[in-house]
Amino acid sequence: MPVGLGPLPVLHPVPGFRLGIASAGIKRAGRKDVVIMEAAEGSSIAGVFTLNAFCAAPVTLCRQHLGQSPRYLLVNTGNANAGTGNPGMQAALKTCAALAELVGVDSKQVLPFSTGVIGELLPADKVIGALPAALENLDENNWAQAAEGIMTTDTLPKGVSRQITLAGETVTVTGISKGAGMIKPNMATMLGYIATDAKVAQPVLQGLLREAADLSFNRITIDGDTSTNDCCMLIATGQTQAVEITEAAGEDYTLLADTIKAVMLELAQAIVRDGEGATKFVTVQVNGGNNRDECLDVGYAISHSPLIKTALFASDPNWGRILAAVGRAGVPDLDVEKIDVYLDQACITRNGGRAEEYTEAQGAAIMAQAEITIRIELGRGEHSETLWTTDLSHEYVRINAEYRT
Template sequence: MAVGPDNRPELASVSGVRLGTAAAGFKDPDREDLLLVALAPGSRTAAVFTRNRLRAAPVLVAEENLATAAPRALLVNSGNANAATGQPGMEVARESCRLVAEALEVDADTVLPFSTGVIGEPLPLEPFDGALPVCVSRLREEPEAWWAAVEAIGTTDTRLKGASRTLEVAGTPVHITGIAKGSGMIHPNMATMLAFVAMDAPVADEPLRVMLETAVAESFNRISVDGDTSTNDALTLSATGQAAMAPVDSVTDPRYNELAEAVTGVCRDLALAIVRDGEGATKLLTIRVSGAAADAEAEAVADRIARSPLVKTAAYASDPNWGRLLAAAGAGAPEDLDWSRVTLHLGEVCVVRGGVRADDYTEAAGQAAMAPEEVTVHLDLGRGRGSALRWTCDFSHEYVTINAEYRT
């Protein structure tokens, strides 16, 4: 299941980014499961990784390499997460980078490895050896290469996730394209979240880092499928510098905001695509919390609502079960919250006013508000200007089926 139509937007080529895929046979011999992304000389790349303390070998190696050199290649395999694999896993991650380095004639520390798939299974090196030449021979910039890349990094995804923006920045066309995999915020065994975004505009390291962090805060850090966090999550943002413009060297550059907004847009599209494809999802819930004393206060409340199994199962049934919403909010709310100032809306319908059921609320109105595939829940705490936003999906029978029967 998934929420909404299976939109597959047009993807734009990003000058300086070439992508090649191959079937290496990590899990299923007939499936493309290896992706090589080559970045033009002069490219800059920023990245964020999972905060889970069990960090997969590729995450550790990618961080290590990022700290020493500007990346020239990204290497992504699906089917095996190379997590909880100890020192042998580290060696395979490093060796796979060396194989790419030889093939592309770049330094090994300019290659970043990424893996997704089953945890704890040793990742063999041989498949890289055999399939990398195929990836290299197929490297190309065309939009189709991006879609092939999405297919290669996917695991349990039922939808392919890509997004683009093309804009003019001070008269120069800029292309931004991103791809992602994941059908839950986290699926430690088979569907950890990976996303790769690139643009041809030249952006220096520091503004690129800020741009990525802003985009993540407003996209991937706002989504939750099951509240778990993974061993392999990673997101990169590359700027190839191939667009004909002077480099954006600082966040105060007047062109920075235009680029940052477009990058955030691409990330938001990808993040929403992940929630829409959430395991077993039949509904997309947008949780807005406003009127908090500070943003952090609103985040804590929104988090509890977005993670609550009781809220999510009620959403599955299109049940306007506002008692569960308030109780979930109460688990994250500040101690001194004055509930008599709290307002709750389901879509346009005011359900709670002054902390109690609104006089004009009817169950029928609540049911109508919960009926659509996409529902907004808006809780106002009535005490300040802090706010937060979360996107999540419902908890269905299908979710249990997928996760219970996954290995059986």
């Protein structure tokens, strides 16, 4: 059961951005497994992609096509088209060419995305067969359907929408995401699509995306396994009447950047809330580090520790496991006598030893909550980093022993 994740909120349409959904029967007949997204002419599109060296064929193509004025995004689930070598690349190219011909653009203006089983060749003909129906279905009001169309082991669709006022005009930022396992994004998540009708040139948009991804999708982890198919795309259609947003735009730039960050953070957290087998939503906050990397090292050591994750599942305030993870995180010259550990507001370890006022009952009450913050005070500098993760449950093992990624 997802932790604190409800039904989709209202997802405001983004002028100039249409979405169409269809069923290609890739893994299961009748399942909505193909999504086309169309960005109006003149849109800027930015993307960040997995750093996994075994990146999937569609990821390689996306990187190449991103600079070619892309207009269409073609997403399929049920097959990741990863580890498929040259035949996989040919299959991806074929789907791009087919869509390009149907809509009258160059095939390099199509960005392909695949998610699902690794190591099986994409059934390109099935995808191509579904394109006319998906194009027929294109509509600015289809965000919710598209959020469902990109799901794999997700139990709930994920979408976030915000509206802001830029120079007197209403501007929308709407996004959807998917992913529940093989989640430790490295520059992006499994799949995330965020669109706005703001007017933003591509290089500025790319900067906005990179910064927001670093604070959202690049700060979540479910199982530490970076996917071969991670992609996160930010599209600006420029259909608003508001002026173009540049870095010189001051308050307006900051407002748009903050809104994009907020939307992406909520989308990223939704992935954690719906993590495979998750029963807890855990915020890991590391303060007082000398630099970003050592805060992240400590944060990931905690977030990936199977012993901490099983203790979270058991609601066991087993803080010895937290200390052990901090101690093995590889921070140079770590002075354990300066370290405080908190569960929510309760100090459990002060100066490296058990806090005098801490009681087991206090810890047990906090660990029983569905949402928990583990806070580490390193006491050696001014840097802070925050990660979000889940517990490790029987259900995680069951899902991944039964499902083939």
